[in-house]
Amino acid sequence: MSLNQSAQASTGPSGVPGPVHVHVPVPGDGGPDARQRRTILIAVCVALMAVIASVSGLNVAQPDLAVEFDASQGTILWIINIYTLSLAALLLPLGALGDRLGRKPMLVAGLILFGLAGAAAGLAPSAEVMLAARVLGGIGAAMIMPITLAVITSTFPEEERGRAIGVWTGVAGGGGVLGMFLSAALVDVANWRLLFVLPVVLVAVALVMAVRSVPNSRDISRHSFDFTGALTSVVAVVGLIFFLQEGPERGWGAPATLIGLAVGAVAAVAFVTWELRRRDAALLDVRLFRERGLAGGSITLLAVFGVQAGIFVVLFPFLQAVLGWSGLLSTVALMPMAVLMMISSGLAPKLAERIGPKATMATGIALAGAGLALMAAIVSVDGGYLSVLPGMLAMGIGMGLSMTPSTEAITGSLPQERQGVASALNDVTREFGTALGVALLGALLSAGYRSAIDTRLDGVPEDSADTAREGVANAIDAAHTAGPHGQDLARAARESFVDGWQQAMWAGVIVMGVLLLYILARGPRRPVRTPDKPAPAAAVTS
Structure with missing residues (x-):
């Protein structure tokens, strides 16, 4: 691609004039071959796995952190959430800086910072040091995450890009569950500080592979940074x-x-x-949201990741408090959903080629909504895990089918030299959706539980009743000291949790229903394929 051609590519897909940029690939011997592209994909997915695993890993270690640092629950929640907060807040500006300064240098710098922050967190002597390490880890993650997707979209030719994005999406969707699984195993059999070993090892592997194989490209803009x-x-x-x-x-x-x-x-x-x-x-031309692909992909990821995060908030207390399972066994129970999500993410590009991205997204959203409805309709205390498994499986397939074409719709809506911003927008949408889903479905679950438990506390001592209103785990704990009312209190808490669960699930069904109607009306159109188009200039290796 010539300099003039790259500058012309700054026009948005809807004919909206974009920023004037000159895309400059770092000189080399030519574009990467198929084997090199596979190595590049592995490198960026390993880096992504480290970032995603660190989002959810500390959830299973909350009691251990509280004891280790003599910290309040509020402080522990900030140790967990400050990483996500700094990651989400800096994704967009750091993605744009990566476009300007060079994607490979930004990725390498982010990996180094992330690795150092992980080591500091694992050795932290106090809650204050841990908080600082988590902030630095979030900054490093914000340097890594948008670049991983930008490298894929700027390296792979058009006919291979969808499948590569499918792999990236599967890692992004399933990495959190895998991180929780390994974290739960480490906490159960060893020490919480070992939670940071896996991300640091992944970062070290990704760093070596990135230095050797990831190509570099950057964007020279005629305007100052925004x-x-x-x-x-x-x-x-x-x-x-x-x-x-x-x-x-x-x-x-x-x-x-x-x-x-x-x-x-x-x-x-x-x-x-x-x-x-x-x-x-x-920094981000907001007029591009008029374009169907960008708007539809963003809204779909917002809703789907929100529901996914809310489901995890609901599933863990169900498995641990209602069924009485350990943290490790509860995480193992989520693996079928995660595995199906990763498999369907990889199959989604092939399906999109046959029936189009809108139909693929709509199918995934419909399946996810059906899974939520199943979990709302047939869940019960006596039914146990088997009463929620069919809904989990449908959710996993549906989320995988909807996420990959949504991501491709976003990245395909911005020109080649703005892929750092496109990737960051994709990631911000995911993180914001996660926060929204946890808040909405978590609040509905809590409200439904409190409303239901109040009607089941007749005859229970006031002290035990007050404790039971705080949550199902508190109620189960209070049942041990409630005397002859203990068994009834535990049963009431479990049934009340299921009532709150159903309320949260039906809310998710409504969200998926509205999203399905929107995508059917305004989903992305089938892109015009140009198989003979050469690989983009950004693919030139250094």
Whole structure:
């Protein structure tokens, strides 16, 4: 691709003029062959696995962290959430910087920072050091995650890109469950500090492979970096995610929660206003959301990842508190859903080639909604794991089918030299959807449980009843000291949890139903394929 051709590619897919950029591949001997592309895909997926595993890994170690650091539950939650918060807040600006400074240097720097932060967290002597290490880890992850997808979209030729994105999506979707599985095993048989060994090892492997095989490309822009857009985007994401994460804990009407909402909303409006004014030099041209692919893909990922995260919030207490399973066994129980999600993510590009991306996304969304309906309709205390397994399997297949074409719709909506921003937008959508799903479905579960348990506490001593209202795990614990009422209290708590579960699941069904109607009406169209088109200039290896 010539410099003039690259500059012309800055026009958006809807005919909206984009920023003027000159795409400069780092000189080399030519594009990577099929074997090199496989190595590149493995390298970026290993890096992605390290990032994703660190999002959920500490969830299973909350009691151990509290004892180790003599920390409150609020502090422990911040140790877990500060990583996701810093990751989501910096994805967009760091993705844009990676486009400018070079994707390979940004990836390598991010891997080094992430590895050092992981080592510091594993050796942390106090909660304060742990918090600082988690912040640095989130910054490193924000440097890595958008680049992994940008390398794929700028390296693989068009006819192979969908399958490569399918592999990336499967790792992104299933990596969290695999991370929880390995974390639960380490916590059960060893020590929580070993949780950081796996990400550090993955980072070391990815670093060696990236230095050897990942090609470099960068974007020379005629405009200065959009620092105002970067700042307002960071404030908007931090404020809104703080609101979503703290709302269920502090209360939706608490002053801190409302301040987070106000700050996030004002910053979001300021970001959109500024980006519309800056136009040719915008960090993210918000007018591109008029394009069906970008809008449809973003909304689908927001909803699907939100429901997935909410499902995990609901499933873990069901398996651990209602069924009485250990953390490791509970994580093993989630593996069928994760495996099917990864398999269907890999099959989605082939299906999209046959029936189109809109039909593939719609099929996946319909299956996910059906899975939620199954889990709402047939779950019961006595039915145990088998009462939720069919719904989990349908959810896994549906999420995999919907995520890959959604990701490809987003990355295909921005020009080649803006793939760092496209990838970051894809990742921000996922993280924001995760926070939204945890807040919404978690709050519905808690509200449904409290409403149901109140009607089942007749005759239970007041102290035990108050404890039971706090949650199903608290109720099961209180049942041991409730005397002759203990068995009844435990049964009431489990049945009340199922009532709250059903309320959360039906809400998810409604979300999937609305999303299905939207995609059927405004989903991405089948792209025009050009098989003879040469590989993009970004694929030139260094």
